[in-house]
Amino acid sequence: MEKKVSRIGVLTSGGDSPGMNAAIRAVVRTGLYYGLEVYGIMRGYQGLMENDIKKMESRSVANIIQRGGTILKTARCKAFHTEEGRKQAYDVLKSHGIDGLVIIGGDGSFQGAVKFSREFDIPCIGLAGTIDKDIYGTDFTIGFDTAVNTAVEAIDKIRDTADAHDRLFIVEVMGRDAGYIALHSGIATGAENILVPEQKTNIQDVIASLQEKERRKKLVNIIVVAEGDEFGGANKVAEAIKQHVPGVEARVCILGHIQRGGAPSCLDRLIASRMGYHAVESLIEGRHNVFVGIQNNRMNYVPLENVGKRKGTISSEWMKIVKILAS
Amino acid sequence: MEKKVSRIGVLTSGGDSPGMNAAIRAVVRTGLYYGLEVYGIMRGYQGLMENDIKKMESRSVANIIQRGGTILKTARCKAFHTEEGRKQAYDVLKSHGIDGLVIIGGDGSFQGAVKFSREFDIPCIGLAGTIDKDIYGTDFTIGFDTAVNTAVEAIDKIRDTADAHDRLFIVEVMGRDAGYIALHSGIATGAENILVPEQKTNIQDVIASLQEKERRKKLVNIIVVAEGDEFGGANKVAEAIKQHVPGVEARVCILGHIQRGGAPSCLDRLIASRMGYHAVESLIEGRHNVFVGIQNNRMNYVPLENVGKRKGTISSEWMKIVKILAS
């Protein structure tokens, strides 16, 4: 039988994402509700190794559910990838009597947790905090819905100018390995073309489509490109277009870091609250070293070692709908 | 075998909801893509009976995906509930050669369509356009996500003042028969209590909870009430509280119609686009007189006559999470 947890730690790791604070709040308050002590670990594994830790009360997480970023701050930490680093982290946890850990972050953060939980007797729970929605085992990741709405609002603004000037805009959104932000924001803003890492970009098709639109005098066009598209991002696409469709006036916009911040959307606050609650329940009920996701509206528990980036597939149905609706 | 459709009409009916324009756009462009003629019917069944109809081109729906409201306008129409009314509507459709109909609206709008499709040989497809998310057979309704985010943004603002003044605010959100807007916006804003039509409101519990918080000096509180709560809405709740917890300073806010308008969220544009596309596919493939919903990320086709308001159930898990997180 699993031993019972009594003091848990919570940290955020990797790139920040909107809704992380809602998850922290849920972990803290659920922990306190069940009589646990809860410790906030600052700056991810870095702060853990440096013993940058503080006890959390209910008030510590008051009025944060609506805030972007993370009150626990986050960092990338190379030292935790070494055995010495993890041993140091373990000693810090032991010194506090912390016997359970909730890690809110992306798939890189979980790899460290897998090793740590194998080496030491401190159970870890993973929650998907990433705007990229590229984690296996969950329909939602904390931050995706906010990021994609931020992208949509930005592209709506760009469309005003595209429309006023009869111009083509090539907009680059976040997504190194996953095209979900590009796909969703592209559909939602009526983009003519959406270029994602999951599909080989055929630049000849893009050019042919623009030439056809030029003939039809449809001059206002938006192409959304994921930053990780193998063709090379918005600037590369723009170059190719300028070369082959000289009549088209093209502008590039790289949305960048505005996609990470801001008040989380209702959906991100909900899933973060629900996941945070179930993370603590999992620790208490002995469901250890799992990733807590949501699939088909049910909680889904995946052994942490099986969690990884989601295989990239964009449904062909969506690509057909994009083509038809942007006509 | 079903006869083939060649000219289809689309209308919006009942209360407007953000995303209706995205659905109209999808119906029009998918129809044109498949070689159909598409007609926009103004002001729902009212405009249908009055022959207020115009042919739609691809450009007719340009630059509307991001707009709230409905370019086809909407109305409630009593005459269509009579046999004469529906006969008149049929004659109008026949005069245009329209042989298929897409109705975007709430459950009341579908009841008319059921009768109409029984009496006449014009197949009807229903799409859920309502902010209330109370339609059987679909996880999403067009407009809910936008409405609930609008409510969340409004309550976030109210919390600033609640916090500055150490006050209790009682916020009434939309939802005559369904408490989903109240539930989601309440969780997302950290409301202390959420009162919904699906559950009997025990005002003694609400009062006891406030008294307990008063003792703990937790003076900033928000209660979210669905307009259809059987206890009687925000004003009634405020009265009861003032009577029994005189030390509490309570304010009432009724969010009202701001919840219907505004640019649709990314999610609402996506589901509206997808549903609109499948509505036309359904007409073409002979899947007639059905409601097109989405369940577990798959299209769900329900015979129109089976569609109705969703039985109100709020999961007990959520109510437990609300209680724990607002502590």
Next chain:
Amino acid sequence: MEKKVSRIGVLTSGGDSPGMNAAIRAVVRTGLYYGLEVYGIMRGYQGLMENDIKKMESRSVANIIQRGGTILKTARCKAFHTEEGRKQAYDVLKSHGIDGLVIIGGDGSFQGAVKFSREFDIPCIGLAGTIDKDIYGTDFTIGFDTAVNTAVEAIDKIRDTADAHDRLFIVEVMGRDAGYIALHSGIATGAENILVPEQKTNIQDVIASLQEKERRKKLVNIIVVAEGDEFGGANKVAEAIKQHVPGVEARVCILGHIQRGGAPSCLDRLIASRMGYHAVESLIEGRHNVFVGIQNNRMNYVPLENVGKRKGTISSEWMKIVKILAS
């Protein structure tokens, strides 16, 4: 010659307004820059009397410029209107060695400060923190620009529904004695009529104008009413209209407290920063017991005892523009 100040206190009083935090930040950091100690007084005069005071550092005001509400909280305080109350407040200030006071609030808050500064040797500086823009001696008050933009965004949403349903909406905005929120938000949203306390409402004119519009089939109309309009607010106006223009479908929306909160606009952050800076400069330079306003882009210093609500005048030019543009 005025004696030099060395320890100053800052408080917010009356209704909260967006931008108060930016003003607090400016007072604190300017004070520290000039070598003063700065104390934050909680909950206005109430917290002053109760000795609810804390020393502020530069970090105390980090990351608040973008927050609505006030980190110092605010309250209305009857006891400060008595001599005993003010004596008690003075004793508290003396015990901290505080020898200068910045009061951010509305005209009611300044009346207390006038008496206090006459009775005791602690100079007071007033800054206009109110969404109503009704203070004499300044073109701007902290919070007005944000509040009016919140109202505009809300009415834009309502217009979506008004337009979809061909309806009349009567929207009530804040403003007990001043119609500026109504005037500005009404013009900016193309309202047909704007009813303000500064002008006698001729309901017959409103009705006649609607009847004329009904004849022209201009059915989508918005009337913006200040809560302090002597005719009696939106509900009263709606009643009168329903009685005399029965063909018109009218809906009432009372925007309420959402107008107080939210992230301050750029302008409100700017004027709050500038005023806060000059409040401290005034204390240091011996410009005591003044209200610090901005007029024609220059700082304007008014003896506190002369400050009061601004005489209500709405320019006739604007009323003419409203009439012409809403046609």
Next chain:
Amino acid sequence: MEKKVSRIGVLTSGGDSPGMNAAIRAVVRTGLYYGLEVYGIMRGYQGLMENDIKKMESRSVANIIQRGGTILKTARCKAFHTEEGRKQAYDVLKSHGIDGLVIIGGDGSFQGAVKFSREFDIPCIGLAGTIDKDIYGTDFTIGFDTAVNTAVEAIDKIRDTADAHDRLFIVEVMGRDAGYIALHSGIATGAENILVPEQKTNIQDVIASLQEKERRKKLVNIIVVAEGDEFGGANKVAEAIKQHVPGVEARVCILGHIQRGGAPSCLDRLIASRMGYHAVESLIEGRHNVFVGIQNNRMNYVPLENVGKRKGTISSEWMKIVKILAS
């Protein structure tokens, strides 16, 4: 005596700016109110030369006051800089009987108007439609307030991430020759440094300031750079910093075209409405070939030939406030 105008044209020229639609609406409705015919000229001088002109009714400008972009579209037009081009434009205007012209655009657009009004007997009125606020003779330009608020919202989001990661962000905002967007958005977001074209950038000062902050462990910093800063924009600044302050993690964000679009702010709608109204009044009253600005809340009429870019001066008071408040 000036001859009376009876048919006027309105066009938008140069880069689009939010509020142009509000100005068009005001010109059209004021014109109609005074019994004039009003013609909308598409795509600026380009559409004028190509006779792309349509008669405007009151309904043509319904429901546009809240829209970004310009319904008349805009373009840059080289041909109008030639005498032949202007002659052709004149012939088009004559063919419609248009005897007055309102030009909404930037200072480049007015240069064309000056020549045109000298050569031909068609009076021109200029309105400042530019987000850069760099036109002589007016405190406001249509679009500036919206653009700067868009920048502020974007930087607020970036700050969430800067704060979560203890990072430096260098944000580039629009402004080729004018630093107002950088100055206002920088103050409003608490930027540590603001680099503008009006002042020589001393990169050594920037570096020294960051080094000093590094020593104080103030790691979260934002620098706002106008695109036209002579040092060379955000990327150049980032390079210099990385070279000299290697411990600092710096990220670059270029906000780009999102600053042009979006629903105009309340202020931009108001000044656009007021300016549009006075443009028509000016044509009627014989105040010809003037630019219509607002100074100290009064209308200011400047002969078009005197209008130019505003001499760049950023007040030293503001630069001092920036320095003090960001400490």
